[in-house]
Amino acid sequence: MHCFLPEEERFLGLDDGQACPEKSGVVVVPVPFEKTSSYRKGSSEGPTAILSASHQVELFDSDLGFEPYAAAGGIATLSPLRVDDIDDGKAMAKRVERVVSYWLAEGKKVVTLAGEHTGVVGAILAYLQAYKNLTVLQIDAHSDMRTTYLGDAWSHACTVSRLLDSTRDIVQVGIRSEAKEERILAEEVGLPVFRGEEIQRRDSRGIDWVSPIIEKCTENVYVTFDCDVLDPSVMPATGTPEPGGLTWEQVNELLARLCQGRNVVGFDFSELAPIPGINYPEFTAAKLVYRFIGHVFGKQRPA
8 A cells, every 4th residue: 555666766766765754754645547637638647757857856956945855854755546446536535535644644744746636635635634724725727616527526627626525715826717607606605716817917016916815824724736827838738728827936936935824734736747748847847846845844944
């Protein structure tokens, strides 16, 4: 159940001393699940592509000024969860929840790298069980609040609806694509929604757009990050790209200030669909995951 990848395949290519499961503060869980992609497919290859590209990421983060893996006490990488015997998101969620719950009980922060967004629902459910006063911060281009999509209640377009079965403490950031019924549902349940267009308007005028987001979050925060929140010029390798997305700098500012103002207990990354011959999207994803770990453990970095 808990097999770990060899050095040549694990996140950042860390050696055994840097990726010791017993000592590491972070456990990376790859979940190459993809069953309901409705436009461009390929997200099942995303987790492995991120792990491979991460070997080109410098361990020293020049912006943060330290090595995030060392601040975390190490980063261990599980072997990808088996997905070929599962036909629906509900069963996948149960499997992921069991694995993530185990590592949370061991005192680890878990980073889930998924294919389609549905693959992280189980991880979020595990965190909701482990932490009280927890906000799920959804950073995403799409609302993902359809009750069903193409006849499937566990479609990638229904991820947040499945979370609403367990919590109403959700904040949405970067949304710029939603159906009419999704907006109505968000208003009915009272979800704070920070749409992409408004973020860009405020940022272009020099208005603080980050503080209002943080103020809507409780003490503990879990971040679910769909890479299509990034502008296609930054992240073209995703199944459902949307123009007008956030930049690298905007995402970095949001994550940095969030980690300064709240206790970020874990996060996930999903929906990378690699494009053959174009390598920068998976490198960007790998660096973003590593940078986020650095923000989370920044207060604990070595002197």
